[in-house]
Amino acid sequence: MVSSAPVRLYTWVDVEERLSELALGDGWPTWLLEVDAWWDGLQMEVVDGTDPGTVLAWLEDEKCFGPGSVSRVGGAPALLFDGPSQDPAPTLPIEIGAGRGGSDLRRLPRLRERRIVRELADPLPRPGSDQFVSGVQVLAFHSFKGGVGRTLHAVALADHLARRGSRVLLVDADLEAPGITWMYQEQGGQMDFAYEDFLASLHGSVGEDRTRAVALAASYLPNQQIGRHPGGGAVLVLPASRRGLLTPPRIDPGDLLTPDRSRYFVSEALAELAESVRADVVIVDLRAGSSELSAPLLLDPRIQRVFVTTLSGQSLSGTARLIRQLGRRAPSVHGTDPVSSVVITQFRHDAHREQVEAAQQNLSDALADSVGIVPEESVEDKPALLDTDLFTPPLLSPFNENLLALPPQWDGVVTAIERSELRETLSALVPEPPVQDAPSPEEQRIDVRDRRRRLASSAKDLVYAENQGLTSATGFLATEPLRRLVGDHRTEPPIALVLGAKGAGKTFTYAKACAAREWRRFAEQSDVADVTLDASIVPVLEPDSLQQNQASLTTQTLRDTFAEQHGGTAATTIDIRDTLSRALSALPAEDTLQWRSMWLRCLAMAAGADVSERSPEDALVALGGRVRAVFVIDGLEDLLQKLDSEVKRTALRTLLIDTLNWLRALRGRPLGIIAFVRRDLVNWAVQQNSSQLADRYKSYALRWDSTDALRLTVWIASQAGALDKPGVDISDIAEDDLPKILVPLWGWKMGSEKSREARSHLWVPAALADYNKQVQARDVTAFLAESAKLSQGSGNSRWTDRVLAPSAMRTALARCSQIKIDAIKTENQDIGKLLARLQSRGATVTVPFTLDDVGLTTDEADALLTAGVFYFDDSSGRYRVPEIYRHGLGFNSSPKARVLNPWGPGARGSLGAVPRPDRRERPAPRPPGGRAGPADA
Numbered sequence: 001m002v003s004s005a006p007v008r009l010y011t012w013v014d015v016e017e018r019l020s021e022l023a024l025g026d027g028w029p030t031w032l033l034e035v036d037a038w039w040d041g042l043q044m045e046v047v048d049g050t051d052p053g054t055v056l057a058w059l060e061d062e063k064c065f066g067p068g069s070v071s072r073v074g075g076a077p078a079l080l081f082d083g084p085s086q087d088p089a090p091t092l093p094i095e096i097g098a099g100r101g102g103s104d105l106r107r108l109p110r111l112r113e114r115r116i117v118r119e120l121a122d123p124l125p126r127p128g129s130d131q132f133v134s135g136v137q138v139l140a141f142h143s144f145k146g147g148v149g150r151t152l153h154a155v156a157l158a159d160h161l162a163r164r165g166s167r168v169l170l171v172d173a174d175l176e177a178p179g180i181t182w183m184y185q186e187q188g189g190q191m192d193f194a195y196e197d198f199l200a201s202l203h204g205s206v207g208e209d210r211t212r213a214v215a216l217a218a219s220y221l222p223n224q225q226i227g228r229h230p231g232g233g234a235v236l237v238l239p240a241s242r243r244g245l246l247t248p249p250r251i252d253p254g255d256l257l258t259p260d261r262s263r264y265f266v267s268e269a270l271a272e273l274a275e276s277v278r279a280d281v282v283i284v285d286l287r288a289g290s291s292e293l294s295a296p297l298l299l300d301p302r303i304q305r306v307f308v309t310t311l312s313g314q315s316l317s318g319t320a321r322l323i324r325q326l327g328r329r330a331p332s333v334h335g336t337d338p339v340s341s342v343v344i345t346q347f348r349h350d351a352h353r354e355q356v357e358a359a360q361q362n363l364s365d366a367l368a369d370s371v372g373i374v375p376e377e378s379v380e381d382k383p384a385l386l387d388t389d390l391f392t393p394p395l396l397s398p399f400n401e402n403l404l405a406l407p408p409q410w411d412g413v414v415t416a417i418e419r420s421e422l423r424e425t426l427s428a429l430v431p432e433p434p435v436q437d438a439p440s441p442e443e444q445r446i447d448v449r450d451r452r453r454r455l456a457s458s459a460k461d462l463v464y465a466e467n468q469g470l471t472s473a474t475g476f477l478a479t480e481p482l483r484r485l486v487g488d489h490r491t492e493p494p495i496a497l498v499l500g501a502k503g504a505g506k507t508f509t510y511a512k513a514c515a516a517r518e519w520r521r522f523a524e525q526s527d528v529a530d531v532t533l534d535a536s537i538v539p540v541l542e543p544d545s546l547q548q549n550q551a552s553l554t555t556q557t558l559r560d561t562f563a564e565q566h567g568g569t570a571a572t573t574i575d576i577r578d579t580l581s582r583a584l585s586a587l588p589a590e591d592t593l594q595w596r597s598m599w600l601r602c603l604a605m606a607a608g609a610d611v612s613e614r615s616p617e618d619a620l621v622a623l624g625g626r627v628r629a630v631f632v633i634d635g636l637e638d639l640l641q642k643l644d645s646e647v648k649r650t651a652l653r654t655l656l657i658d659t660l661n662w663l664r665a666l667r668g669r670p671l672g673i674i675a676f677v678r679r680d681l682v683n684w685a686v687q688q689n690s691s692q693l694a695d696r697y698k699s700y701a702l703r704w705d706s707t708d709a710l711r712l713t714v715w716i717a718s719q720a721g722a723l724d725k726p727g728v729d730i731s732d733i734a735e736d737d738l739p740k741i742l743v744p745l746w747g748w749k750m751g752s753e754k755s756r757e758a759r760s761h762l763w764v765p766a767a768l769a770d771y772n773k774q775v776q777a778r779d780v781t782a783f784l785a786e787s788a789k790l791s792q793g794s795g796n797s798r799w800t801d802r803v804l805a806p807s808a809m810r811t812a813l814a815r816c817s818q819i820k821i822d823a824i825k826t827e828n829q830d831i832g833k834l835l836a837r838l839q840s841r842g843a844t845v846t847v848p849f850t851l852d853d854v855g856l857t858t859d860e861a862d863a864l865l866t867a868g869v870f871y872f873d874d875s876s877g878r879y880r881v882p883e884i885y886r887h888g889l890g891f892n893s894s895p896k897a898r899v900l901n902p903w904g905p906g907a908r909g910s911l912g913a914v915p916r917p918d919r920r921e922r923p924a925p926r927p928p929g930g931r932a933g934p935a936d937a
Contacts, residue, residue, distance in 0.1 A: 009065065009082050012037045012092055016116065018065065023120035024328065027063050031055075033099055035116045042079060042092050045099030052077075052096050059094075070094070108257045109264065109299030109330070111290055123331050124299060127264050130336050132271035132302060137338070138282040139304045139429070140297045144318030146288040149345040150308040151179035152403065152413070154285045156422035157306075157429060159414050161281055162233035169221075169279040171195055171238045171270065173297070174287045175249040178240035184226065187410035188699035190488045191242040193220035198238065199251045202269055207260040210269050218276040222490035222530050226410055232529065236277055253296045266296040267303060278530070281430075290322065299330040304338035306429065309363075310346045311355050320366035327367075340367060341429055342394040349398055356396065363394045397425045451722040451803045452791045458720035459785035463778060476512050477715040477730065478526040479505075479708065485674070485700045486528040493519070493535050493630045493672025495664050497656060499679045499694055500702030502827045503778035503820075506676040507543050509702070510634040513674070514539050514555055519630050535628035535672065536562050540606040541576065543635030563608020566627055571605035579605070580639060580651075589646040595654035596662060603631050603673070617662075624670035634676040642829065643684050652685035656693065680828065680867075702777075706765035709775040710738040713764070716784055717745050722803050746787075746809065747802040757806070767813050767883045770868030779884060782819055786812035817888035831867050834860055835889065842890025848878035849891075 006018050016037040022028050031054070033045040046055060056070050056077055071078045071091055078091035105117055107124055132138060139157070143150040151174075158170045172180035173195055185191060193216070201213035217238070224237050241249075253266045262268060274282045284303075286294040297303055305326070309319040323340065332340070342363045347356055400420040406413050417423065485494060500506050514537055516522035523531035539555040546555075559570035571579075583598045601616035607629060609619040623629070633655075640648050655675065663671055679701075683690045694701070704712070715730050717723035723745050733741065739748075739761040746764070751757035768779045790808035791799070799805040821839070825832030838845075838854055845853055851861055861879065864870040871880045881891060 006065070009069070009079070011081065012039050012042070015042060015065075015079060015092060019116045020113075020120065022064065023116055023118060025121070028118050028121065029058055032058075033117065037092075037116070040093070041095055043095045043097070045097060048098040050096075050098075055096050056094070106259065107263070108254070109296045110254060110257075111292055111295045111299075111325075124329055125263070126333075127268075127300065127302060128262070130302065130333075132268065134271075134275045136271040136274045136280060136282060137304070137430075138267060138271060138274075138284065138297075138300075138302065139306055139338075140284045140286055140294075141306045141308060142286045142294060142298060142322075143288045143308045143315070144290075144322055145309070145312065145315040146177065148308050148310045148312075148315060149343075149397065149403070150288065151285050152406070152417070153306075153308055153343055153345070153397065153422065153426060154283050155180065155183075155410075155413060156417045157426045158235050158283050159227065159417060160423040160426055161283075161430065162227060162229045162235045163423075165229070165233045166281050167232065167277070167279040168235045169238060169270070169274045169277065169282045170235050171282065171284045172240040173253075173284050173293070175240050175252075175293055176287055176291075180237065180285055181239035181241065183406075183408060183410045183413055184224075184237045184239055186408040187226065188484075188696075189226055189237060189410070190220075190223045191239060192223060192492075193217055194239045194242045196241045196243075196249060196251070198269070198273070199249075199253060199256065199266075202256050202265070203251050208262060208265070210272055213269065214273050214276050217273050219491050221273070221277050222532070223488050223492065225487050225490070225530075227414070236279060249293070252293055254292050257296065264296070264300050264302075267300040270297075289318075298326055301330045301332050301337045304429070305340045307340070307342045309342065309344060309359075311344065311352060311359055316359055316362060320362055323363070323366040342367070343397050343425070344394050345397045346399050347396075360394045360396075395425055395428055397422060448800055448803060449792065451720075452788045455717060455720040455722035455803060456785055456788035456792065458722075459716055459781050459788060462716065462781045463785055476508065476525070477712055478528070479702070479704075481700050481702055482509060482526055483528055486523045486526045486531065488699070489519075489533065489672070490523070490528075490531045491533055492669050493533065493628060494674055495660050495669070495672050496674055496700055497660070497682075497693075497697045498674060498676045498700050498702060499682060499697060500676075501680075501774065501776060502678060503776035503823065504702035504704065504774075505777045506678075506702060507546060507634055508777075510539075510542070510632055510676050511546060513537055513632055514542075514558055515553065517558065533628065535630050536565075538562050538606055538629050538631050540602055540631050540633045541635050541639065542573065544638045546635070559606050559608070562629065566608065566623070568608025568610065570608040576602050576605055577639065584645075584647055584651060587647065587651075589650055592650060592654045592658055595651050596658040598651075599655050599659040600662065603671075606631065620663075620671060621666065624666055624668070628670050628672075630672040630674065632674050632676070636675070636677055637681060637827070640681075643681070649685050652681060656682065656685060704775045704777055704780075705773060706769070706775065707735050707738065709765045709768065709780050710742065710761060712777060712780050713745070713784065714738065714741055716781060717742075717803070722788070744802060746804040747799075747806070750806045750809065760806075760809075764809070768816070770882050770884065771865075771871035771880075772868035774868060776820075778823075779816055779820060782816045783809075783812055786815050813883060814887040817884050817886065819888075820884060821888035828867075831863065831869070834864060835869070835885075838889050838891075843892075845889075846892040846894055847886060848873055848876050848880050848894075850878055854879075 006014060009015065009018075019035050019037065031047045031050045033047065035045070036043040044055060056072075059065055059079065060067055060070050065079065069080055071080050071089075077094045079094060081090040081092065083089055105115055105119055107113060107119065109124060113120060141150050141154040141157075154170070158168045161168050170180060172178045172184075174180075175196065181194075198213060198217050201216055202210060205213055221236050221238065224239075225234050226237055227235050256265050257263060270282055270284070274280070284297055286297060298305060307319050307323060309315045319342065323342075326340075332338070344356065344359055344363075349356075398421075400422075402416045402419040403422075406416055481498075485496060485498065488494070498506060498509070512525065513522050516525055517537060519533050519535040519537060520531050522537065523529075523533075537558065539558055542555045556570075556572060559572075563570035579602060580598070583595070587594050587598065597616055600620055601611055604611050604616045604619040604623070607620075607623055609616075609623050611619050636652065636655075640652065643649075656677070660673060660675075663669075663673055679694065682694060686693050711730060711733070714723065714733070718730065723741075739759075742761055746760040747753075748759065749755055749757045750760055750763050764783070765775055768775045768783060784804075787804045787809045790796070790811055791803065791805040793808070796805035796808055821835050824835060834856070837856075841854055851858065856864075861870055865872065869881060869885050871882070872878075873880055881889065886893065
């Protein structure tokens with residue numbers, strides 16, 4: 001029904017708005033074809049022969065503008081505007097003429113249509129096809145008000161679907177206040193292609209041809225995949241913009257709706273993009289409010305609309321009104337189009353029960369009232385009305401304190417979602433896949449003595465796996481940083497630093513990359529799918545510790561093979577090192593341009609490019625025009641030896657920053673580089689902005705926490721046949737499931753089940769961690785090797801319920817501590833000298849201690865604090881050392897000393913409460929005077 005005449009009429013905008021209401025209602029006369037209101041007049045096209053008096057009388061009807069609205073002074077009719085009584089009333093001249101009306105009207109999916117005609121009361125024409133290409137499903141999240149949790153719920157649904165095995169294209173279409181973009185960028189995700197870029201590419205296309213725009217987006221989107229889930233599930237993120245400036249969008253989605261294109265051009269382009277990247281679901285986070293930025297998607301009936309609202313009166317009222325408006329403009333067809341849904345958020349069941357019930361009824365009525373009449377011929381024999389069973393009751397997403405203050409990064413948001421019930425709430429939006437009976441695991445009946453032998457042998461080989469060269473048969477655990485490195489570069493070569501402490505696995509990863517020879521094969525071995533980059537891996541420098549058998553695959557073999565394929569002759573490692581050594585003696589300390597050219601020369605030499613008659617820059621540009629390659633560098637500490645000169649500092653800083661930037665600026669990015677480098681070297685070389693540099697590549701840093709240590713333990717034990725392999729990929733095992741899986745390896749406790757000993761899965765990471773909250777992969781491997789070896793002793797025969805005996809594990813810790821300190825003395829001479837001095841005083845030192853007890857200065861103690869060897873205990877004013885160092889240093893531990901949890905409460909991988917295999921319980925407090933060493937938190 002049409003409302004009564006407007007109370008106020010100030011400008012032509014009010015006139016146009018009122019006439020639009022009449023067109024949408026039942027107040028439009030049959031003789032009126034079209035109306036055009038503008039600042040200088042009101043043009044009315046009527047059926048030929050219509051009496052002008054009839055037209056003016058209609059304008060003055062109480063259902064139109066009301067009595068007295070038309071002035072006939074001077075013979076020319078005009079609409080009267082409201083204004084101050086003492087001033088002459090402003091008017092809008094009325095022009096009446098015969099016309100063709102809306103016969104040539106092309107209506108578009110906009111919230112405000114530009115022409116006011118009788119056809120406005122009809123729904124928009126339906127799309128040419130009832131489904132998107134390949135059956136791609138598209139969901140659009142919208143909210144009338146901001147801050148209601150729209151983005152959070154869109155992310156939650158995307159993550160939920162990915163965990164179920166779907167490939168999801170997640171689009172941040174909020175071009176004015178993007179949310180997904182920020183959390184994705186804070187996570188360190190690739191920002192190579194954005195929704196703005198897609199719109200601009202589509203805008204420049206000819207007619208309906210979306211081929212180039214889709215191909216361009218599809219070439220970068222695989223690199224913007226975040227998270228990894230079983231069954232091929234993944235989320236590919238299309239951020240709103242890749243630009244740092246906060247500016248209005250240059251191209252709106254509505255700008256693409258030109259006469260030579262489908263009125264649903266935007267949504268169909270997104271569906272085609274999803275098909276090209278093998279995504280079966282598209283989730284779009286739209287701009288809040290009645291924005292034309294959202295209209296082209298909201299008004300496509302094939303898109304499942306998800307409205308998010310709180311109990312706020314404004315939010316509820318606006319949401320209900322918008323639902324009804326969209327129902328009139330783009331009604332859904334029963335049995336063909338997806339249902340609309342509403343999610344009510346941010347309420348408490350105990351305090352808002354009545355409000356929630358009222359809101360559910362109100363929104364359900366809005367969904368029912370949004371039923372629109374669909375022309376019979378457009379739906380063949382299907383019902384013309386949208387049945388009320390097409391929509392579900394509003395979903396309830398109550399207040400959760402874990403979602404009150406969300407972290408900035410994607411992983412933090414997903415973790416908060418895991419602690420809430422969002423996934424369960426949103427699961428009603430999409431049908432659950434059929435449940436299949438999981439096959440029962442095959443029993444592995446292996447004697448415990450055989451398991452110990454296997455684990456000791458296999459783990460020993462992995463302690464210094466780089467000593468086995470490039471042809472080692474051992475596989476590797478693809479950690480999340482490695483997957484991120486490969487997954488972010490599915491279609492173009494990586495340009496990145498991989499930072500990590502000694503023993504974190506840099507050389508091991510370097511060796512595995514070289515052994516793969518090709519980037520795509522390395523991706524397969526890293527269990528990363530959809531990598532299409534065809535690039536050779538070319539080693540430039542390798543560490544001295546990498547043992548190479550000249551009769552098999554070597555780094556020189558890789559260089560020679562690559563160079564021969566492209567008509568060149570590769571330099572040897574000695575040639576490259578000699579070139580750098582001469583430069584260290586000859587180049588000025590601060591000449592970064594010459595040092596950049598020197599590093600580029602080394603890359604060109606490794607690839608066999610000719611640098612005798614042209615610059616290394618020109619040689620690499622020519623090389624990049626023919627091939628794609630990924631250069632890998634490791635062993636920088638061997639080249640630099642002592643960090644004792646400004647020239648070495650400049651050389652390393654130029655490699656880490658300037659050289660990578662030059663390769664990044666190379667058009668088309670044909671050449672990539674991965675430099676494996678110790679974090680302390682970065683701090684030394686880049687003294688002013690080392691944290692910013694490390695933060696740029698933090699997603700690829702080889703940093704192991706307690707959960708990573710347990711995951712590595714599962715992998716090593718499974719590879720050795722000492723532990724039944726889980727039925728799923730090890731990287732996909734939930735954190736809470738790891739302790740249960742490891743019970744057959746080392747029991748539930750460091751003693752019998754009824755003992756008051758520490759829990760094994762808490763004891764091991766705490767024993768191996770330093771006070772930077774890091775566990776080194778080498779320490780985990782060495783600990784397992786030593787523990788398995790010692791467990792074979794006759795004194796451990798009574799432990800038949802586990803592979804590793806508790807006494808063997810405790811003894812192994814002391815041995816691993818000495819191994820670690822010996823390695824540090826070789827690898828980091830500065831810290832090694834301090835550790836040697838501490839060892840000389842070991843028997844006289846009891847933890848906790850003062851600097852006078854160990855004979856160190858404050859500066860020396862600070863160096864050990866940075867390295868994670870020392871920890872300053874504010875409560876006692878003394879220093880402590882973690883167990884992985886204490887035993888090797890020979891320090892005593894006071895029986896009453898409090899052993900600190902390296903992770904602290906609430907940290908990821910915390911040593912706090914972890915569920916038992918059979919029930920959840922908090923760990924019992926440790927009794928006074930208990931065994932020294934890592935204990936329960």
